[in-house]
Amino acid sequence: MAVYTEISDADLAAFLADYDIGEVVACKGIAEGVENSNFLLSTTVGTYILTIYEKRVRSEDLPYFLNLMEHLAARGVRCPTPIRGTDGETLHELNGKPAAIVSFLQGLCVKRVQPHHCRSLGGALARMHLAGQDFPMYRPNDLSVDGWPALLDAVGERADEVAPGLYAELRDELAELQSAWPRGLPEGVIHADLFPDNVFFRGDEVSGFIDFYFACNDLFAYDLAVCLNAWCFEPDDAFNATKARALLSAYGEVRPFQPGEVEALPVLARGSALRFLLTRLYDWLNHPPDAYVAPKDPREYIHKLRFHRGVRGPGAYGVT
Amino acid sequence: MAVYTEISDADLAAFLADYDIGEVVACKGIAEGVENSNFLLSTTVGTYILTIYEKRVRSEDLPYFLNLMEHLAARGVRCPTPIRGTDGETLHELNGKPAAIVSFLQGLCVKRVQPHHCRSLGGALARMHLAGQDFPMYRPNDLSVDGWPALLDAVGERADEVAPGLYAELRDELAELQSAWPRGLPEGVIHADLFPDNVFFRGDEVSGFIDFYFACNDLFAYDLAVCLNAWCFEPDDAFNATKARALLSAYGEVRPFQPGEVEALPVLARGSALRFLLTRLYDWLNHPPDAYVAPKDPREYIHKLRFHRGVRGPGAYGVT
Structure with missing residues (x-):
């Protein structure tokens, strides 16, 4: 539960210029994941999660994680699906840190497990x-x-x-x-x-x-x-x-x-x-x-x- | 930037039973407002902000704030609009604390003011x-x-x-x-x-x-x-x-x-x-x-x- 990085509106606009997912209408830091900064990103096209990878995740591991999510999603496993930028890449940079946009997954965590x-x-x-x-x-x-x-x-x-x-x-x-x-x-x-x-x-x-x-x-x-x-x-x-x-x-x-x-x-x-x-x-x-x-x-x-x-x-x- | 209260899925379901805003599909704690706990609530009907009022806000003041937002929104001022429950009230209780649902407002905060x-x-x-x-x-x-x-x-x-x-x-x-x-x-x-x-x-x-x-x-x-x-x-x-x-x-x-x-x-x-x-x-x-x-x-x-x-x-x- 953490938001480490604050994004300026100008940096966000520059970042999103490399994607084809419409205009941003809202972006809120969410309390999800203790290792990274996560933002719920609403655009004119849909809702996404924007993740900025903080230092506890090794950047050389990121292609494994992102490719895995894409691989699993393509096989019907419901998980966040990385969105490719106009350059075809899923991994970009925001505020000098690695960052990616993934699809928004509906659902709630269970607090009282049955x-x-x-x-x-x-x-x-x-x-x-x-x-x-x-x-x-x-x-x-x-x-x-x-x-x-x-x-x-x-x-x-x-x-x-x-x-x-x-x-x-x-x-x-x-x-x-x-x-x-x-x-x-x-x-x-x-x-x-x-x-x-x-x-x-x-x-x-x-x-x-x-x-x-x-x-x-x-x-x-x-x-x-x-x-x-x-x-x-x-x-x-x-x-x-x-x-x-x-x-x-x-x-x-x-x-x-x-x-x-x-x-x-x-x-x-x-x-x-x-x-x-x-x-x-x-x-x-x-x-x-x-x-x-x-x-x-x-x-x-x-x-x-x-x-x-x-x-x-x-x-x-x-x-x- | 704080989420103080965690909501269990069961408590959330019970809380939403008093509203006519569809089934919940996601609920995420958001880093907004330092005085209260705020959650972005997605339902089958729309997107809302759920606020749980923590102790720094005096509960006797809440009707002023909620009525004011409703008053202003009715006069065309864009601000969160409190959603009334099936009992007609905007103020309810969740986890033993006062809580309200307001409409979700699109837009971004400006980080570099011009x-x-x-x-x-x-x-x-x-x-x-x-x-x-x-x-x-x-x-x-x-x-x-x-x-x-x-x-x-x-x-x-x-x-x-x-x-x-x-x-x-x-x-x-x-x-x-x-x-x-x-x-x-x-x-x-x-x-x-x-x-x-x-x-x-x-x-x-x-x-x-x-x-x-x-x-x-x-x-x-x-x-x-x-x-x-x-x-x-x-x-x-x-x-x-x-x-x-x-x-x-x-x-x-x-x-x-x-x-x-x-x-x-x-x-x-x-x-x-x-x-x-x-x-x-x-x-x-x-x-x-x-x-x-x-x-x-x-x-x-x-x-x-x-x-x-x-x-x-x-x-x-x-x-x-």
Whole structure:
């Protein structure tokens, strides 16, 4: 929830001169996405989202993200579709920063997740995985197991400021995950950040995914592990196996699980919990005091990590 | 630039059940207005702004603001128009807070003000003043000369943290303004906060005013004094008399100045500068360290106050 860059009307007019989307009638900074500045742009032709990429997104990754959205949209996955400028390019520059215009997606985020939302999410996620199978670009997941040692080092012993003994716990966890991390399972393009903020619904059905700026190539089942953490815990930290079963079974109906995928879920869910715990810890310990964005409480993910560590198998998630 | 309240989809649906504006298709928090939470609400029928009133707006004042917008819109002044619910009321409740839906106004704020913007602003402001003349409600200007002693007390000697000697300077200024403040000039409904953020343009012409939450009954010329401060200084603090003349002459062509109004402008501009300086000082000295909203630098208004104090007459503003 942040707007970092202010756009002058003159800069906006110059930027839009490279597009064929009519005259601008309104442009409002919106509280969406913590990594970039987003504006809802109304023109005489339609409504769009204008995104200015701030420094946390690496500009060399932008073609992957934009091409992926275009690829998925062309295959019927509802997601923001980059608009090409008159030069044929989707990536331009505004205020000296990379910027793009994408289509406006209708829908609302769900604040109180119900099992039927998880069911719709599971099917939509599987369809996205299938639609991405012939996407030709490759981007590794910087925030998976190979990236965690550096993240843990960056957090360091200050982790104990959040919970006593946490640093030692995370070192042990990391060592276990490094040796237990599954290899050879089906992989492809994953969203990797599919929190409820990034999924739109109309009525009970998913109407689209947004915010592909962590998308990468990794295990499909890891995307499900992210969703288990982001969608299947209650506000009091209790795990809701009904939601997990709804998510996983709906997924499996569209993209049947391959051998080993379901069995890997507990380890992947631990890994996903560690990934969000580490980045939240880092942001919590390092956010400037005058930051516009309140960092998210990392402790939520300590509970989630410990839950998955205590799980005996995928039966805890309602599947076998 | 702030969104304070998050709305759940269920709360939003319940809220909209009291309106006849179709089904919601999107709702995005927008970075507009520092006092309230604003959402751009798209429905199957149209686009609206949903405002949740946070604690800085007194709820007993809300009928004045909402009725005023409706009154002005009915007289052709382009401004957000409150939408009545099925109960006939414009003011409802969401998340336990007062909330209203208003029409969506097209236009862009100007970031780099040019004299022609000031000219269009002057005419539009005069038309707003005329349109408000038969508005039957009354709200005093709490932030005019009678309110400044309490504001200055609330800031106190900590003003000197911003500029050495400032507290004594402001006490003297206040005493002078109290004795020199004009009485008996034409008055009516004024906007009282007509900064460039609150004025939309399409092309070179004003397309509407927003954010009426400081509107009150006071001297018409005081609204012009606010605009002199907000529109006619350059980023380097230099006063631009060309812009001032454009503003004032265009205003006078629509609502001719009455005797004493132009002569009062220097004192009113000092007063307006003191008003924004005092509230900015207070916010600067008292904002919580984790505030989402970065307070505005009060020093800009020290320069403006001193400029007007050095003025010999309204000729400095390009009028006589």
